[in-house]
Amino acid sequence: xxxxxxxxxxxxxxxxxxxxxxxxxxxxxxxxxxxxxxxxxxxxxxxxxxxxxxxxxxxxxxxxxxxxxxxxxxxxxxxxxxxxxxxxxxxxxxxxxxxxxxxxxxxxxxxxxxxxxxxxxxxxxxxxxxxxxxxxxxxxxxxxxxxxxxxxxxxxxxxxxxxxxxxxxxxxxxxxxxxxxxxxxxxxxxxxxxxxxxxxxxxxxxxxxxxxxxxxxxxxxxxxxxxxxxxxxxxxxxxxxxxxxxxxxxxxxxxxxxxxxxxxxxxxxxxxxxxxxxxxxxxxxxxxxxxxxxxxxxxxxxxxxxxx
Amino acid sequence: xxxxxxxxxxxxxxxxxxxxxxxxxxxxxxxxxxxxxxxxxxxxxxxxxxxxxxxxxxxxxxxxxxxxxxxxxxxxxxxxxxxxxxxxxxxxxxxxxxxxxxxxxxxxxxxxxxxxxxxxxxxxxxxxxxxxxxxxxxxxxxxxxxxxxxxxxxxxxxxxxxxxxxxxxxxxxxxxxxxxxxxxxxxxxxxxxxxxxxxxxxxxxxxxxxxxxxxxxxxxxxxxxxxxxxxxxxxxxxxxxxxxxxxxxxxxxxxxxxxxxxxxxxxxxxxxxxxxxx
Numbered sequence: 166x167x168x169x170x171x172x173x174x175x176x177x178x179x180x181x182x183x184x185x186x187x188x189x190x191x192x193x194x195x196x197x198x199x200x201x202x203x204x205x206x207x208x209x210x211x212x213x214x215x216x217x218x219x220x221x222x223x224x225x226x227x228x229x230x231x232x233x234x235x236x237x238x239x240x241x242x243x244x245x246x247x248x249x250x251x252x253x254x255x256x257x258x259x260x261x262x263x264x265x266x267x268x269x270x271x272x273x274x275x276x277x278x279x280x281x282x283x284x285x286x287x288x289x290x291x292x293x294x295x296x297x298x299x300x301x302x303x304x305x306x307x308x309x310x311x312x313x314x315x316x317x318x319x320x321x322x323x324x325x326x327x328x329x330x331x332x333x334x335x336x337x338x339x340x341x342x343x344x345x346x347x348x349x350x351x352x353x354x355x356x357x358x359x360x361x362x363x364x365x366x367x368x369x370x371x372x373x374x375x376x377x378x379x380x381x382x383x384x385x386x387x388x389x390x391x392x393x394x395x396x397x398x399x400x401x402x403x404x405x406x407x408x409x410x411x412x413x414x415x416x417x418x419x420x421x422x423x424x425x426x427x428x429x430x431x432x433x434x435x436x437x438x439x440x441x442x443x444x445x446x447x448x449x450x451x452x453x454x455x456x457x458x459x460x461x462x463x464x465x466x467x468x469x470x471x472x473x
Numbered sequence: 474x475x476x477x478x479x480x481x482x483x484x485x486x487x488x489x490x491x492x493x494x495x496x497x498x499x500x501x502x503x504x505x506x507x508x509x510x511x512x513x514x515x516x517x518x519x520x521x522x523x524x525x526x527x528x529x530x531x532x533x534x535x536x537x538x539x540x541x542x543x544x545x546x547x548x549x550x551x552x553x554x555x556x557x558x559x560x561x562x563x564x565x566x567x568x569x570x571x572x573x574x575x576x577x578x579x580x581x582x583x584x585x586x587x588x589x590x591x592x593x594x595x596x597x598x599x600x601x602x603x604x605x606x607x608x609x610x611x612x613x614x615x616x617x618x619x620x621x622x623x624x625x626x627x628x629x630x631x632x633x634x635x636x637x638x639x640x641x642x643x644x645x646x647x648x649x650x651x652x653x654x655x656x657x658x659x660x661x662x663x664x665x666x667x668x669x670x671x672x673x674x675x676x677x678x679x680x681x682x683x684x685x686x687x688x689x690x691x692x693x694x695x696x697x698x699x700x701x702x703x704x705x706x707x708x709x710x711x712x713x714x715x716x717x718x719x720x721x722x723x724x725x726x727x728x729x730x731x732x733x734x735x736x737x738x739x740x741x742x743x744x745x746x747x748x749x750x751x
Contacts, residue, residue, distance in 0.1 A: 188576050191655035195572035196584060198565050199625045206622040207591045210602035217602060224608070270496060273489045286738055287497040290504070293734050293741065295684035297702030298723045301709055302503045305510065305716050312506050315522040349500065350745065357746035377485065406597035409686045413706050429597045436601055445601045452598050460593070 211453070217446035224440060235447040245448065247423050248431040249455075251336060255427065256404035259343050264396050266348045271355035272385060285353070292350035296409035303342040304329060304414055329414055332424035339410045339425060347403065351396045358392030359385070394467035401459050406452065408433065428452050504727075511535070511720035518716050531717070538721040541712075546697065547704035551683055554619045554700060558682040559675050561624035567671060569625070570633025571659050575645070585634075591627040596687060604691045618692035619700070623682055629674050632744070636670035637663060673744035676737055683730055701726040 218235055222228040239245045270288060274281060291299060306312045307328035314325030328338040362385065370380045386393075408429035411419060419426030419434070428448060435445030510518050511534055512527040538544065572578070573585050596603070603622060612618030640663050648658045664671070689703040699707060705722045712718060734741060 188655070189578040189580075192572040192576040192578035192581070195576070195655070195659070196569040199569035199588070199630060200584065202565070202621065202625045203588065203591055203627060205606065206603060207594055207599065207627070208587065210599040210606060211594050213602040213606070214599065217605070224605075270493070273493055276486075276489055278486065278489055278493070284493050284497055285742070286735075287500050289738075289742070290731075290734065291500055293680055293684075293730055294727055295686065295702045295730070297684075297686050297706045298727050299503070301705065301719055301723050302507045304709075305720065306503055306506060308716075310519060310521040310523075312502075312523050318522055345499065345503070353742055353745045402593070402595055406595055408597045408600075412690075413686075413709075416710055429600070432601055436604060442601070442605070449598060449601050456598065457593075 214446050214449040214453070217442055218450045220443050220446075222442045224436070224442060231443065235443040236451075239444050239447050239451070242444075244423060244426065245431065248419070248426045248428045248448075249451075251423075251425065252405050252407065252427045252429075255336060255340060255343075255407060256401060259340050259404045260397065260400040262340075263344045263348045263351060264393065264400060266344065267351035267396065268355050268386075268389065268393070270348070271352045271359060272381060274352065274356060275359045285356075288349035288352055290349070291346045294346070296346075297413060299342060299346050300410050300413035303338065303345075307338045330421055332420075332422040335415070335421060335424045339407075339414060342410055342414075343404070343407065347400075351400070354396055355389065355392050358389050362388045390467055390469075394463065397463050397467060398460055401463065402456055405456050405459070428455075507720040507723055510716055511718075511724050513717050515715060515717055534717050534721045535725065538718045538725070541718065542704065542708050542722070543696070544701075544704070544722065544725060547699050547701045550616075550693075550698060551700040551702075553616055554623075554685075554689075555679050555682040557616075557620050558623045559678045561620070562626055562629045562678040563671055563675050565625045566629030566674060567633045567637075567664060567667070568659070569630045570635075571637050571663060573630070574634045574637035575640075575659075575663065576655065588627045588630050592631065596622075600687060600691060607692060613692055614695045614698055615692070616698070619685075619689055619698070622688060623678075623685070626678065626681075629678065632670060632674055633667065636667040640666045669740075669743075672737075673740050676733065676740050677744045679733065680730060680741075 219230055219232055220228045221231045221235070274285060274288075278284075308314075309325075309327040309330070311328075313328070317323045317325040326334050328334045366384050366388070367380055370384050375383065406429050407427050411425045411427050411430050412433070415421075415425045415430075417430075417433075419430050429452070432445045432448050432452070435441045435448065506523075506525075509525055509527055512530045512532065513534075514527075514529075514531055517524070517527065569588070573581060573588075607613060607618045607622070610618075612621065644666065645658055645662055648662055684702060685700070686702045686706070689698070689700045693699050693703060696704070696707070705719075705726050708722055709719050
C-alpha cells in the first residue's frame with residue numbers, strides 16, 4: 166500500500182508515526198500466540214536440550230551440573246554407537262532409494278497415460294496412513310508365516326526368515342516399510358516440480374534427436390534439482406530421526422539384539438527406561454548436529470539455483 | 474519426457490503402464506491383506522501359505538474388537554485432539570501468516586526467519602525437552618498436553634503467509650482508507666479470499682494430529698487418554714497374536730482418514746505441491 170494511503174488516513178503531523186505504531190501493535194497481537202507457542206514447544210525445547218545435556222538428572226532427584234561429561238559418557242557407550250550406526254545405515258539406504266523410486270514413478274506418471282488420477286491416488290495413499298497402522302500391517306506381512314514369506318515360497322521356493330525377529334533382517338524390514346510409506350508422497354512433490362519444467366525444452370531436445378533416456382538424464386534430472394534438493398533434505402531429516410516404526414515393531418526395545426535401535430529410540434529410552442535425562446539430551450544435541458551437518462552438505466551439493 | 478501420443482511408442486506406453494501397475498499393486502496389497510485378515514477366524518489367518526479370501530467372512534471380528542478394547546474412547550480422544558488442533562492452526566496460523574504477509578512492522582523479518590527456522594526442527598529431535606516442559610507444566614495425562622504442542626505449526630504459518638501474499642493490495646486499500654481496524658480487514662476481507670489455502674491447511678493438520686503417535690506416547694500414560702494410533706499399538710502389545718482383531722482395529726483407525734482423503738484428494742495434493750510438506 167502506498168504512502169498516499171497512509172497520509173490520507175492521518176491528518177495531524179506525527180500521525181504517520183502513530184499509524185506505524187498501531188500497525189506494529191496489531192502485527193504483534195496477530196502473531197503473539199504463534200510466537201509464544203513456537204517458543205515454548207519448538208525453539209525453546211531445542212535450546213533447552215543444550216542446557217539439559219550438561220546436567221545429571223533422573224527427573225526425580227535434584228538436577229546438578231556436570232558440564233560435558235554426559236557427552237563423554239555416551240561416546241563411550243556401545244549402545245549409542247549401535248544406534249548411530251543403525252540410523253545412518255537406515256538413512257543411507259532409505260533416502261536414496263525412496264528418492265529414486267519417487268522420481269521414476271513421477272516421470273512415468275507425468276506421461277500421457279490412462280487412469281493417471283487412480284494411480285496417483287494409490288501411490289499416495291500409504292503416506293496418509295498413520296505410522297501405527299502401517300507398522301502393524303507390515304509386522305503381520307513380515308511374520309514368519311506371513312504374506313511376504315508365502316510369496317517368496319510360491320515364487321522362488323525360498324523359506325523366508327522371521328523378518329522382525331531376526332537381527333539380520335529386522336532393520337531391512339523397517340526400511341522396506343519406510344520406503345513403501347513415503348515414496349508416494351515424494352512422488353507428488355516431484356510431480357509438482359515436473360509441471361514447472363518448460364515443455365519447450367523437451368521439444369527442442371526431441372528435435373535435436375535426443376532419445377527418451379537422454380531427455381530424462383539431460384533435461385529432467387538437472388531441472389528437477391530444486392525438488393530433489395527438498396526431497397533429499399526432508400528424506401534425510403525423516404530417516405535420521407526415525408522413531409515410530411522402530412518403537413512399534415520392536416515393542417519399544419530396539420531389538421532383536423538392538424538391531425532396530427535408532428538414535429531417537431535411544432533418546433526415548435534414556436528418559437523412560439534409564440532416567441538419564443542428561444544422556445538423552447546429549448544424544449539429542451548429537452542428533453541436531455548430525456542432521457544440520459548433513460543438511461548443509463546437501464545444500465552445497467544440490468542447493469544451487471538452476472541456470473538454464 | 475512429456476512427449477505426445479504420436480512420439481510415445483506403444484511399446485514404451487505398455488512398459489510404463491506395467492511398471493505403474495506393479496507399483497500400484499505393491500502399494501495396495503498391504504491394505505487388502507489387512508482387510509482380508511480382519512475378516513478371518515484366527516485359525517485361518519495363520520494358515521501357510523496364506524489364503525486371500527476369508528471363509529467364512531467374520532464381520533463380527535469388528536464388533537468383538539470394538540468390545541474388547543475401548544476403541545470408542547480412543548476415537549473420541551483422537552477426534553477431540555484433531556479437531557482442536559485444526560481449529561487452533563486455522564485461526565492462529567492464518568493470523569500470524571496475515572501479519573507477516575500484510576503488515577509492515579518492526580521485527581518482521583526476525584519473526585519470519587524465526588518461524589522458518591522451526592520448520593527444520595522435527596518433533597522427534599525435541600521430544601525429550603518437550604516432555605520435560607509438558608511435565609513441568611502439569612500437562613502429562615491431559616488433552617492440553619496432546620494439543621498445545623501441535624496448536625500452531627511453522628509450516629501452517631508459512632502456507633498462510635504465501636496465500637495472503639497473493640491477495641491483491643487493492644482489495645484492502647479502500648478499507649484502510651476508511652479507517653477499518655486490522656482485525657476487521659483480516660477477518661472480513663482477506664480471510665475469505667484465502668479459503669482454499671485455509672481448507673488445505675485444515676486437512677493437513679487433521680491428518681497430522683490424527684496420525685500422531687509419538688506425542689500421545691509421551692503424554693498419555695493413562696489409557697483414558699490414548700488416541701487411536703497409540704491405543705492400537707498398545708493393543709498389539711497385549712494381544713500380539715490375534716491378528717484378525719489387530720487388523721480390524723487397524724482398518725477402523727484408517728477409515729476416517731481414508732474417507733477424508735478420498736473425498737478431498739485434490740486438496741491434499743495441492744497442499745503438498747504448494748508447501749512440499751505434509
